[in-house]
Amino acid sequence: MELSICMQGIVKSFPGVLANDHIDLQVARGEVHGLLGENGAGKTTLMNILSGMYRPDEGQIELFGKPVRFESPKDALAKGIGMVYQHFMLIPTFTVAENLTLGAEITRGGFLDRSKSESMVKELSKKYGLAIEPSAKVQYISVGAQQRVEILKVLYRGAQIIILDEPTAVLTPQETEDLYQTVNALRKAGHTIIFISHKLNEVLRFTDRVTVLRAGKVVGTRVTSETTAEELASLMVGRSVSLHVKKLPREVDAEMLKVENLKALDARRLPALRGVSFNVHAGEIVGIAGVEGNGQTQLVEALTGLIRTTGGTIRLDGEDITHFPTSERFCRGIAHIPEDRHRRGLILDFSLAENSILGYPDRISLRSGFRLDMKSIRKFCAKLMAAFDVRAPSPDVMAGGLSGGNQQKLVLAREFSRCPKLLIAAQPTRGLDVGATEFIHNSLLAERKRGAAILLLSLELSEIMDLSDRILVFYEGKIVGECLRETTNEDEIGLLMTGGRHEVLIH
Amino acid sequence: MNILSVFNIGLLAATLRGATPLIFAAIGVTYAERSGVTNIGVEGIMLFGAFSAVLVTYYTKNPWIGVLAAVIVGGLLGLVHAWTSITLKANQIVTGAAVNLLAVGIPNYLLIAIWNQPGASPMVANIKPLHIAFLANLPIIGPLFNSQNLLAYLAIFAAIVGQIILFHTPLGLHIRAVGEDPRAADTVGIDVYKLRYLCVIFSGMMAGLGGAYLSVAQLSMFTKQMTQGRGFIAMGAMIFGKWTPIGSLGACLLFGFADALQLALQTIGVSIPSDLLMTFPYVLTLIALAGFVGRSAAPAAVGKPYDKG
Known part of the structure; x- marks a missing residue:
């Protein structure tokens, strides 16, 4: 197996968090490699290191057998690694061709050569079977098309290894199907693809092998065809989870x-x-x-x-x-x-306690006179947090500092508390x-x-x-x-x- | 008296004279905003520029050296605004307002400290209109162009070159990218901070140049508060012109015309109160700033500091 990427002993910490804890990752040339893990497991940090956005505290990276060090995303791109971010890095008011060539424009005599860059984009789009209109403004094209622009953008810069960060999160089922075709075409053309996701069914469908991360560590690498959704889910979460909820029959009321x-x-x-x-x-x-x-x-x-x-x-x-x-x-x-x-x-800049009463600050029990009774509100919030497993140090932390899951659990707790x-x-x-x-x-x-x-x-x-x-x-x-x-x-x-x-x- | 008599070559020439300082400042702020930094300090920088030009001309007797000084002082003030708003990520409106407040105090203080004159500087040498011999005999064009100085031509030239750079070169594309989505620009290796610094310093230099035009070309001295809000009018022109140098040029000519017209009407003594006439260019600015033109053209990241994270 010829390796395109070999990451060894990667450590990266942020204040208070060990995001990557001695991670080893090996990806073969021409494979689609899934990187699976819950939010906060360290997938994005690892890929930001691979794409040059962050520098690791420890560890080595080898590309095609040669050790490399990246100082910037541009640096990584020059060595063949291109990242397609979950939140597209596109400028809505620019055309497809302008976005694609930004930072590496095609010029004639120092001026932008629009017709040449548009015909180049057309060629590139034909070569990889990614349909786009070079002169269309990005703000007027579909999300799926925007993603194709992002993929072509890294291909134009000569990427051999393409990192797709949660690529299906924003796509419709039909667009996901198109992406599947694209990924296959890229693999056939000899590109290596890293597919970051937390959706099991997509990892099972898109990838050849999959590496699962949990809490900053690698918990296993599997050949996709030899694993199941249940196994991957329990690797991800660290306990067995039921992927399909058990719904009991119930007679409806009025x-x-x-x-x-x-x-x-x-x-x-x-x-x-x-x-x-x-x-x-x-x-x-x-x-x-x-x-x-x-x-x-x-x-x-x-x-x-x-x-x-x-x-x-x-x-x-x-x-x-x-x-x-x-x-x-x-x-x-x-x-x-x-x-x-x-x-x-x-309201992300409000504390959990303040958020827990959004929409009904007039509850008598939470007021003292005309003022909010912050002590009771904190107590109320702590009760909600306990009941809905909202993981945060205290009701006084800002809602913006919580993970998406904990934020959503707080919203649920508040809304359900109304019965x-x-x-x-x-x-x-x-x-x-x-x-x-x-x-x-x-x-x-x-x-x-x-x-x-x-x-x-x-x-x-x-x-x-x-x-x-x-x-x-x-x-x-x-x-x-x-x-x-x-x-x-x-x-x-x-x-x-x-x-x-x-x-x-x-x- | 026939009111139509104000519409003559003199009015056109006055339009261009009134527009020239606005054109410089408007091109400058257009570049700053295109890169994502708003610079309301142009008003104050113009005033500093006007003062610096007179001060240096007073000692050197050469108004062109005065103009150069104004450009340098403007660039330095632009650098201060760039440093506070880009590096320190301060609120851009507040920093710009601080520059404007400084411009109210410092030149007035120096007027007294240097010349011991509270309201205005002594007369200094100024830049004379060009006389282009071969144009002199042409109708309209002759009198129009031979009433302008070199800076007026420079302003029009700057608008054209500014337009070409912004929309037809990689540099311009990068500037616009940085003003629309700095993170996207960063990921393809464009240096966000460098470009923003460059554009904000440039906006300061252009505002300084516009100020110098007021003091050592239009007049030959500095008077207290002589910019009279022209920096803000230039920002209005930028918006009217949809953040393009050529559009700004057109809007500045419109404002210049409004100004020239009110002056001409005053001169022939129409029965509209002069104070009301003088508000004409400002009302136009207000309409532009109120978003009458539509906000859609504004760069998406304008006013927002970029944190590389």
Whole structure:
């Protein structure tokens, strides 16, 4: 086996954290090597070392048998290592060709040669089968296309080794499929690929071998075809985890939410909801599946009163709440886990204690006179933290300092503490690792058992399939299909999500 | 009196004269903002430039050496703004405002300390309009161009060259990249700090040049608060011009025209109060700054310090 990368005894510490603790990693030439681990396991730190962003405290790196030292990402790139970051390093107002060649422009007489760089980009895109339009501005192309620009960017700079950091996190199922083809094409062309992920099914599908990290250490390397999702999951978490939650059957109770012919506009004043009708019963989880941007966000905002509706009615427990302000809806028993916990779920510069009462500072027990009773609030927060396993030193630390999983658990704890009649959970596990995801899924099922009506929105089809009793599929602001969990499958839902006709499918 | 009589060659010539200092400053701030640093200190730097030019001209008797001094002083003040806002990551508005406040005090203090005159400096030599012989006989062009000095041509030339560099060279692409997303630029090996320093120092030099034009070309002395908000008007022109040198040039000409027109109207004595007429260029600036033009063109990272982490 010819090695393209050999990292030995890599140590990297940050104040208070040993991010990489004597890590050894060997990657063969021309293989797709998975790097699996929970958030905070040290994957990104290790790859930042390999790509020249950080310098290791200890350890050696060999590339194709030769020892190397990198001073900067540019340095690493010059030696053939290119990183495709999870958050794209692209400039939205620049064209594809400008982004691709930035820092290594094609010039003629000192001036930018636009036509030459565009034809070069076209050639490169043809060579690797990555379709893009060189003169299009990056802000107007899809996320999948942006990722292709990133990949071409490192190929243009001569990368032999390509690091993909959580590449599927932002992609639709179809785009993930395209990425799969791309990765295979790159492997065939002789490139070595490191595939960072915390999604087991993707690591199993994309990679040849996989190395699992936990708490800064390597806990094992496996040949992908000889391992299972269960084995990888337990390596990652350090205990056995159930990948699929156990959902007990439950009879539904009374109708809790009834939405009729609901209409709303999006931020650009275009119709986002075009007459949506459905209901959710107490003790039932209704999942909303759909490709991002088909009106799901506006549905949540309309139900929680964050945007005004342009038609239709919303009834909660029989009462018409269509024109109620948000606070009034929350008093009536709606709880909301927002899809963007950083922007809407939490105030990152506030302490956990302050965050734990966001949305209801008027609770009598938490006040003393007209002031907030910070002592009681801290106690209240500590109780929530204990109940939901929020790992933080104290209720006084800033929410921004917590990992995504712990932040989300705090949001859940706060919202569940209201004992809501209707729980709206939008992408509750987005970006979270296996352990936190398991915890959140079990918490949602516990709420279902208690008798809450739950509306679950997720872009992860597997999450919808695991938790829902009933599934509604959104497409272009309408419900294009309604299926019972027992009688449907991922293929049917997947086709509906892309606008495929329901009738055609079933019969 | 016929009000239309103000629309003559003299008005056009006055437009260009009024626009010249604005053009310099506007190109400077355009570069600074394109690199991601806002520099409201241009107002104060212009004033410092105007004063330095007169001071040095007073002792050397050569206004061009005065202009050079203004450019150097402007560059140094730009360096201070760059250091505080890029290296120390201070709030760019606050630092810029500090420069403006210094500019209120220091020149006025030096007027008294050096010449013992509170309101204005003594008269110094100034830069004379060019006389281009072969243009003299042409209608319109002759009188228009022969009423300007070399700096006016330099301003127009700077706008053209500034446009070409910003949009057609790798350097310009790098500057814009740094102003849009410094981290993305950093990952492809572009030196964010170096480019930002370069652009902010350049904005100081250009503001100094604009200030020098006011004191040793338009007049031949320094007077208290002589910039009268021209630095802010230049920023308005930058926004009006959608952060491009050529666009800024056009906007400066518009502001220059507004200024020239109000002067001409005052001269012929129209029955509009002169104080109201004088607000004309400022109202235009206000409209521009209020985002009437649309904010979409602003560089995404402007005003945000970059932390390499």
